[in-house]
Amino acid sequence: MHRPPPAGDEPEDAGPSRPGPEPGAELLGGSASEAESVAGLRRFLMRGVTEQGVAWAAAVVAAGFLLSRLLGLLRSVVIADAFGTEAELAAYWIAFRIPDLVFQLLAGATLSAAFIPVFARVRLRESADAAWALASGVLNLISLATLAVALLAFAGAPWLVPLLAPGLGEGSGREAELTSLAVELTRIMLISPIFFGISGMLTGVLNARQHFVAPAFAPLLY
Secondary structure (H helix, E strand, O other): OOOOOOHHHOOOOOOOOOOOOOOOHHHHOOOHHHHHHHHHHHHHHOOOOOHHHHHHHHHHHHHHHHHHHHHHHHHHHHHHHHHOOOHHHHHHHHHHHHHHHHHHHHHOHHHHHHHHHHHHHHHHHOOHHHHHHHHHHHHHHHHHHHHHHHHHHHHHHHHHHHHHOOOOOOOOOOHHHHHHHHHHHHHHHOOHHHHHHHHHHHHHHHHHOOOOHHHHHHHHHO
């Protein structure tokens, strides 16, 4: 005969289950209590966005990327046609390495992608003024850091160029001349990482505010 369980053994009613944290909460604070803030951030980022708007933004970015790559290919063809395999062209490509390395280390493409959610979060939780203050502070920091490293690279170019391109012009009897040319070109192009860092920050701000045309087509000028 089945006996009912004692009264004290009856399971307690756990009550309605509580929803888990909003996906992505751990990225913006790490606790379930911030789920509402995460949802608000998502609504802020997607405000006024329709399927047509998303498709348009994706098409603009894709078109800008494709045109940029096509113009880059055309640029390479024009340079190759003008200089062929001359040693001066090798000096130019060597000189391009150090400024590009400075930019990638301090203000690469990941900076813009990382800045967008932070800028949007501050604007949502605090105020637009706080978000702009954050953007200004990060922009100043990146600019000063890039300038400092560029100045160091400017001073150290005579040692960095041979380190990155040992044997430049070897066998042509123009090793010293080509190395000197590469150093001079490196110093000229070291101003570019500063502008690239600024443009990367502005790209992040524009994307966070759902402006995609200018960031997508700006690389065409480069």
